[in-house]
Amino acid sequence: MRSEDLSIAFIGGGNMASALVSGLAGKLCPIGNIHVVEVNDDLREAWRARGASVSAEPDEALANCQVWVYAVKPQVMKAVAIATEPFLRDSLVISIAAGIRAADLARWLSATRLVRCMPNTPSLIGAGISGLAALPGTPDADRELAGQILASVGEVVWVQEESQLDGVTALSGSGPAYVFLMIEALIEGGLAVGLDAAQSRALALATMSGATRLAAESNELPSLLRERVTSKGGTTAAALAVMEQDGFKATVVRAMQAAADRAHEMGDEFGN
Ligand SMILES: NC(=O)C1=CN([C@@H]2O[C@H](COP(=O)(O)OP(=O)(O)OC[C@H]3O[C@@H](n4cnc5c(N)ncnc54)[C@H](OP(=O)(O)O)[C@@H]3O)[C@@H](O)[C@H]2O)C=CC1
Ligand SMILES: O=C(O)[C@@H]1CCC=N1
Structure with missing residues (x-):
């Protein structure tokens, strides 16, 4: 056509x-x-x-x-x-x-x-x-x-x-909101450690897009790329220990399950 x-x-x-x-x-x-x-x-x-x-x-x-x-x-x-x-x-x-x-x-x-x-x-x-x-x-x-x-x-x-679309919804459909939240958190964190708003924004955005491009262009697993940033006894290890203690990854996985469940529930609720 x-x-x-x-x-x-x-x-x-x-x-x-x-x-x-x-x-x-x-x-x-x-x-x-x-x-x-x-x-x-x-x-x-x-x-x-x-x-x-x-x-x-x-x-x-x-x-x-x-x-x-x-x-x-x-x-x-x-x-x-x-x-x-x-x-x-x-x-x-x-x-x-x-x-x-x-x-x-x-x-x-x-x-x-x-x-x-x-x-x-x-x-x-x-x-x-x-x-x-x-x-x-x-x-x-x-x-x-x-x-x-x-x-x-x-x-x-x-x-x-078709049921996998509920999973797609939980990952990429809603996902931009999780990424924006992460950007918000990085900017707030930047302010908390003494940077100004413009610096925090520039550093947060470039870090998100740079790390995303590296993960996409590399043949290596994200976990390995993460380990390469993490020097023994260094700053990243200190940060990741807090994230682990506060259940960061588990929270993301649970959040996505909630999104997928809600997609399924909306199908039942608004589909009859
Ligand atoms: N936002 C997102 O990131 C994503 C959304 N979706 C899906 O896309 C759909 C739309 O979402 P989104 O664009 O964010 O929603 P919006 O509310 O921005 O857009 C829907 C529009 O439809 C209008 N509308 C309501 N009733 C009628 C009607 N009877 N006839 C014509 N227009 C009507 C609404 O007007 P009014 O506001 O006045 O009611 C509104 O302007 C949703 O089903 C959502 O699940 C899918 C992927 C991502
Ligand atoms: O929040 C929602 O329900 C819609 C679907 C995916 C993104 N926004």
């Missing part, structure tokens, strides 16, 4: 829709081929100013879009799906809602071609990563198109079992 022929509707035009469109508009289709259904007046105006077509409620414009991306909160997915269903003819359905299972959304929409995804906010700068799973029976061409849409904002990982 030529890019000028592809039209995509976003149902819900908030944070994630904005992040996704910033990557795909101009690459996969012109912004004028993007239609956004959004209840918030200010957001609708912002989309219009960006060059997208907009509506406050589902209407015939939806029926003409080849792809629909549901980007509303899981809590309202069922009601929004039911309101949009009368306009679904031949569109590929993509959902980015946490927890909501493909079979539930397919049932509300009587859809047969559906891909469920879990992107993340670094998509905004093309540095996202998304987990994807398709409703059984979704044709390969549709899986490919969904993959291309998400690949326009970062990496794409297909999972074998």
Whole structure:
């Protein structure tokens, strides 16, 4: 399909829709081929100013879009799906809602071609990563198109079992928040050990990105890279002893389990 022929509707035009469109508009289709259904007046105006077509409620414009991306909160997915269903003819359905299972959304929409995804906010700068799973029976061409849409904002990982998307949600979906918290902590720590705010910020950000790049580009395990920083009887050992004592790693693992459990629970809670 030529890019000028592809039209995509976003149902819900908030944070994630904005992040996704910033990557795909101009690459996969012109912004004028993007239609956004959004209840918030200010957001609708912002989309219009960006060059997208907009509506406050589902209407015939939806029926003409080849792809629909549901980007509303899981809590309202069922009601929004039911309101949009009368306009679904031949569109590929993509959902980015946490927890909501493909079979539930397919049932509300009587859809047969559906891909469920879990992107993340670094998509905004093309540095996202998304987990994807398709409703059984979704044709390969549709899986490919969904993959291309998400690949326009970062990496794409297909999972074998849809239930693994709860794990993706706990790791990379929510993960940017854990990383931002770590950055916040490093900056606060910098202030506590006598640096000023600008120095702390610069040192924290460069350390996070430098260590991340080193881990990605090295063939060695993160644990070995960590050991190389840790001189016997030195400063890192002193810091890591406190982290070990306070259960830092175990806390991260427990936090992720809580996120995965919540994703599963939201599937039950908002999927019936
Ligand atoms: N934020 C993230 O990091 C990630 C989020 N997700 C998933 O993406 C989805 C969207 O999240 P996010 O973008 O953060 O949420 P936002 O709240 O920023 O965006 C959702 C938008 O949808 C609007 N909306 C509510 N009801 C309707 C309706 N009936 N029709 C059209 N629009 C409606 C909301 O308006 P109003 O606020 O006025 O209700 C809001 O502007 C969620 O399901 C979330 O699980 C997935 C990956 C990462
Ligand atoms: O917090 C949430 O529920 C969503 C899903 C992943 C990131 N934000």
